[in-house]
Amino acid sequence: MTSSSPPPALAHSAGVAHAHKGDGDVLRCLVCDIRNRSLCSSMDEEGLAALAHSSRQLQLPPGTTIVEEGEPALAFFNVTGGTVKLFKSLPDGRRQITGFADAGQFLGLSTAQTYSFGAETVDNVRLCRFLRPQLETLLSDYPTFERRLLAAVTDKLAEAQEQMLLLGRKTAREKVATFLLDRMRAYHLTMGHTRQEVENLASVPMTRVDIADYLGLTIETVSRTISAFRRSHLIASAENHRIRILSVATLLTIASGQKPD
Amino acid sequence: MTSSSPPPALAHSAGVAHAHKGDGDVLRCLVCDIRNRSLCSSMDEEGLAALAHSSRQLQLPPGTTIVEEGEPALAFFNVTGGTVKLFKSLPDGRRQITGFADAGQFLGLSTAQTYSFGAETVDNVRLCRFLRPQLETLLSDYPTFERRLLAAVTDKLAEAQEQMLLLGRKTAREKVATFLLDRMRAYHLTMGHTRQEVENLASVPMTRVDIADYLGLTIETVSRTISAFRRSHLIASAENHRIRILSVATLLTIASGQKPD
DNA sequence: ACACGGACTTGATCTAAATCAAGGTTGCAT
DNA sequence: ATGCAACCTTGATTTAGATCAAGTCCGTGT
Numbered sequence: 095m096t097s098s099s100p101p102p103a104l105a106h107s108a109g110v111a112h113a114h115k116g117d118g119d120v121l122r123c124l125v126c127d128i129r130n131r132s133l134c135s136s137m138d139e140e141g142l143a144a145l146a147h148s149s150r151q152l153q154l155p156p157g158t159t160i161v162e163e164g165e166p167a168l169a170f171f172n173v174t175g176g177t178v179k180l181f182k183s184l185p186d187g188r189r190q191i192t193g194f195a196d197a198g199q200f201l202g203l204s205t206a207q208t209y210s211f212g213a214e215t216v217d218n219v220r221l222c223r224f225l226r227p228q229l230e231t232l233l234s235d236y237p238t239f240e241r242r243l244l245a246a247v248t249d250k251l252a253e254a255q256e257q258m259l260l261l262g263r264k265t266a267r268e269k270v271a272t273f274l275l276d277r278m279r280a281y282h283l284t285m286g287h288t289r290q291e292v293e294n295l296a297s298v299p300m301t302r303v304d305i306a307d308y309l310g311l312t313i314e315t316v317s318r319t320i321s322a323f324r325r326s327h328l329i330a331s332a333e334n335h336r337i338r339i340l341s342v343a344t345l346l347t348i349a350s351g352q353k354p355d
Numbered sequence: 356m357t358s359s360s361p362p363p364a365l366a367h368s369a370g371v372a373h374a375h376k377g378d379g380d381v382l383r384c385l386v387c388d389i390r391n392r393s394l395c396s397s398m399d400e401e402g403l404a405a406l407a408h409s410s411r412q413l414q415l416p417p418g419t420t421i422v423e424e425g426e427p428a429l430a431f432f433n434v435t436g437g438t439v440k441l442f443k444s445l446p447d448g449r450r451q452i453t454g455f456a457d458a459g460q461f462l463g464l465s466t467a468q469t470y471s472f473g474a475e476t477v478d479n480v481r482l483c484r485f486l487r488p489q490l491e492t493l494l495s496d497y498p499t500f501e502r503r504l505l506a507a508v509t510d511k512l513a514e515a516q517e518q519m520l521l522l523g524r525k526t527a528r529e530k531v532a533t534f535l536l537d538r539m540r541a542y543h544l545t546m547g548h549t550r551q552e553v554e555n556l557a558s559v560p561m562t563r564v565d566i567a568d569y570l571g572l573t574i575e576t577v578s579r580t581i582s583a584f585r586r587s588h589l590i591a592s593a594e595n596h597r598i599r600i601l602s603v604a605t606l607l608t609i610a611s612g613q614k615p616d
Numbered sequence: 617a618c619a620c621g622g623a624c625t626t627g628a629t630c631t632a633a634a635t636c637a638a639g640g641t642t643g644c645a646t
Numbered sequence: 647a648t649g650c651a652a653c654c655t656t657g658a659t660t661t662a663g664a665t666c667a668a669g670t671c672c673g674t675g676t
């Protein structure tokens with residue numbers, strides 16, 4: 095009974111799977127390996143201790159609900175490992191994934207009382223949870239942290255605008271090319287440019303359903319388009335839900351709306 | 356030769372049309388009639404003086420470029436009257452309007468060196484321009500202002516996610532219904548609920564081309580859909596680029612993805 | 617080894633919206 | 647008043663991507 099059908103577990107109920115006491119280790123944030131790639135990079139040593147104190151670390155299996163659309167917006171999260179999907183839905187079940195949050199990204203900011211979106215883990219995810227009052231205290235106490243958050247939200251907004259261009263005006267082919275390049279960039283970011291072998295690899299832990307709901311397509315169209323790219327030797331499958339991009343240049347051309355195959 | 360064909364004028368070159376010296380009147384922001392509906396509501400009297408000192412007021416005719424995609428991000432703007440369109444384009448000219456900024460909305464935030472989007476006036480627009488260094492000073496000097504900006508950007512992000520749902524998953528009919536209701540809400544906001552007569556009016560100063568580029572449709576589909584709504588007596592035309600919404604409830608039902616005409 | 621279930625692929629057909637193609641309206645400039 | 651140009655509407659036809667319909671692949675548990 096390790097991982098059966100109905101996606102269970104709400105992240106902000108009391109005793110969540112593998113919740114670590116934040117007050118135990120002041121070092122947690124100090125030794126966090128992705129800290130330089132996240133909001134937390136704005137903090138000095140004292141600030142990092144405050145962060146560790148204000149947050150709890152969670153480890154969640156695939157398919158776990160993190161936040162639910164319409165529920166009280168009680169917490170803010172920083173993803174430290176794995177991939178989370180954010181989405182909005184229509185009453186009849188149509189769903190739009192508005193973004194994937196990989197390690198280093200935040201989620202859960204809300205001005206309203208309730209979340210205007212849902213969030214669910216794609217694979218095994220580690221994240222730090224900040225309850226609202228604690229986040230507010232941090233923002234007030236550490237102006238550099240607040241400034242960094244403002245910059246991060248501004249970046250997310252620019253990303254969202256790029257995605258609107260994709261959803262409103264790109265063809266299926268252009269959408270999928272853009273997606274693969276984005277996943278390659280995301281993978282490079284989380285791997286920190288460490289190895290040459292990682293080059294041109296994209297990590298694609300999500301299902302075709304998720305990709306389709308992200309690109310405003312059906313799973314069949316996503317599948318066909320990926321197959322076509324594979325047949326044209328623009329990409330090749332790699333182990334572990336990864337895709338090797340054989341011609342970044344061609345894919346870039348396609349993604350930006352110029353014809354070539 | 357008041358307003359001929361090729362859309363001219365860059366807003367941040369020295370002597371822009373009707374630029375008012377910011378340092379002249381300390382009262383400008385104090386007496387601003389939309390201040391309570393904007394970022395500026397976070398400021399006390401002293402702050403308002405600082406705002407007036409840090410900004411310049413511009414008055415621009417329809418079709419004026421405010422910011423250009425790829426140009427250095429030198430300024431931040433607060434719209435105090437009229438409507439601005441924000442957009443991104445593909446090399447072949449396909450365009451996606453990512454939002455309309457009405458009175459009280461800001462635009463021009465950027466973390467990068469250059470703007471990732473363009474902005475152009477839809478009708479006669481009044482706006483306050485803050486150069487980057489001046490904005491940064493304001494943020495540092497007035498924490499409540501920075502907090503308010505963070506909230507405003509967070510709201511814009513939620514709006515963007517809603518628009519992604521529209522672009523990726525809604526039908527033409529649902530898109531247009533959503534748009535009309537949004538325009539009604541925008542009109543109510545800028546009119547401040549003053550009059551009963553204003554009820555159920557939507558202000559639509561933009562062309563069909565703009566609406567189509569905002570909804571991810573063609574002008575023909577937008578036109579046909581609006582005509583169909585008119586034929587079904589869900590809406591009616593009103594003077595001055597306005598539309599009267601005859602059945603808000605029905606339009607809401609359609610916008611949220613349930614069938615009814 | 618095998619079989620079950622979820623995820624993916626591929627093919628055939630359908631359709632919502634795009635494209636192509638005329639007109640009709642409206643407002644401004646002369 | 648009249649003519650022009652931009653904007654909008656409506657109709658006919660086409661098409662990209664959706665839907666419908668089988669399979670295939672792959673990982674896990676027995």
